[in-house]
Amino acid sequence: FTENVDNSIIPNQIFKLKPLKSHNPPESTIKKLQSRGFSIRQVAYGSNRWVIFADFFANPQARYDQRCSFTRTFPEDQIESAWDQKERVVFLNYCNRYWVLITEKNEELGAARQRLVVRLRLPKADIKDFWDEDRHVHTMCYADRKWVLIGEQAYMGDTTRTQTFYWSTHFPIEKLRQYWIEDRKINSICYSSRDRLWAVLTENKSKGSKQTMIIEKSFPQGQLERMNSN
Secondary structure: EEEOOOOOOOOOOEEEEEEOOOOOOOOOHHHHHHHHOEEEEEEEEOOOOOEEEEEEEHHHHOOOOOEEEEOOOOOOOHHHHHOOOOOOEEEEEEEEEEEEEEEEEEOOOOHHHHHEEEEEEOOOOHHHHHOOEEEEEEEEEEEEEEEEEEEOOOOOOOOOOOEEEEEEEOHHHHHHHHHOOOOOOEEEEEEEEEOOEEEEEEEEEEOOOOOOOOOOOOOOOOOOHHHHHO
């Protein structure tokens, strides 16, 4: 999925795509991007290459101090350590047999607002518990035979966010299109080989944003570059 965002909402932000044909984690490339003022938002792996998505903020005061780690085992201790240091998790996923964790300092949001849940089965009840606690599901992924959720409490007076959760035994392309018609944004979509289920998490869309879906058997280099140049 890609998303266009109204620049009046997020000023001085530039999308950065960095494909790397290497099996090793791109730690040095991430450090170079961060030293140039980029904030890492997502890391992915597929078609024998790493892809880094990063934002650039021209104003140094708009940037957050980040840490990025690649571990073979689930980084529960690193997550707890980050919270102890007043950091929050901004990204967590499993790529090329590595857990990728990105945390950043953000005193305004507060690390205590996040909570971690790890389950072997589809965590439907935990998602509802998050909502009952006035948390939204910040992270949802299935990897390494486990479901991982991170819930985060609302911040800065954000009481407008509403989420939905849907699961299906087949890829829910028609449901995704229906969500867009209903003006909703796809937060997460993941597949569990254990449960043989697709899980989709959505929320109400922010002003000026629009998502696009790409489904390809090979890496969509050209399409991403065209979107990046628009």
